[in-house]
Amino acid sequence: MEFTELIQTVLIYALPVLFAITIHEAAHGYAARHFGDNTAAMMGRITLNPIKHIDPVGTILMPLLLYFATSGAFLFGYAKPVPVRFDQLRHPKRDMIWVALAGPASNFVQAVLWALALVLMVGLGLHERFFLEMCRAGITVNLVMWAFNLFPLPPLDGGRILVGLLPWRQAQAVARIEPYGFFIVMALVIAGVVGSYWLRPLMSLGYSAIDLILYPFMALLR
Numbered sequence: 254m255e256f257t258e259l260i261q262t263v264l265i266y267a268l269p270v271l272f273a274i275t276i277h278e279a280a281h282g283y284a285a286r287h288f289g290d291n292t293a294a295m296m297g298r299i300t301l302n303p304i305k306h307i308d309p310v311g312t313i314l315m316p317l318l319l320y321f322a323t324s325g326a327f328l329f330g331y332a333k334p335v336p337v338r339f340d341q342l343r344h345p346k347r348d349m350i351w352v353a354l355a356g357p358a359s360n361f362v363q364a365v366l367w368a369l370a371l372v373l374m375v376g377l378g379l380h381e382r383f384f385l386e387m388c389r390a391g392i393t394v395n396l397v398m399w400a401f402n403l404f405p406l407p408p409l410d411g412g413r414i415l416v417g418l419l420p421w422r423q424a425q426a427v428a429r430i431e432p433y434g435f436f437i438v439m440a441l442v443i444a445g446v447v448g449s450y451w452l453r454p455l456m457s458l459g460y461s462a463i464d465l466i467l468y469p470f471m472a473l474l475r
């Protein structure tokens with residue numbers, strides 16, 4: 254990949270990625286505060302300032318290294334997780350579900366908004382390639398974050414949702430996986446299990462849902 258093409262790709266993805274990770278983490282914090290835990294608020298993490306959520310290794314270094322190592326075929330990164338004390342929630346087991354769900358839900362909403370922006374630009378005859386590609390990047394980035402974070406294994410959001418839904422005994426068994434969960438998830442990603450059997454089907458469902466949500470807007474612009 255030529256240097257100028259690389260710079261253009263970074264610029265196209267930079268804003269969608271910053272919005273995606275910042276709003277995702279802030280959504281966890283807002284939800285935690287709503288349900289009784291002020292830990293994130295006291296640490297200044299309920300904010301839309303991306304600097305507060307960026308992890309130098311997980312948000313910048315790792316994605317760049319993976320991008321060059323795989324020629325863009327595989328990307329992975331993470332932000333600083335918002336601290337949540339589940340024992341401080343008013344109803345810990347039930348409220349854990351909503352706190353965990355807030356992050357992926359924020360990404361799905363962002364994907365819809367980027368798709369709406371794309372539909373409006375095309376419908377109004379605005380064909381600036383850079384901004385159209387940014388909208389497409391915004392849809393993809395947010396759907397990937399939405400789907401990946403819903404994978405039902407702690408410490409991912411889907412794992413916390415699963416713990417909240419299961420009966421106590423089974424929930425405790427799943428929760429005990431958390432210290433090793435990151436390594437298990439990475440192994441499943443590298444083996445192609447997460448991509449083939451989780452990300453692709455869920456993202457396909459996400460694209461279909463967005464098409465359905467935006468159908469009235471597309472109909473109006475015809």
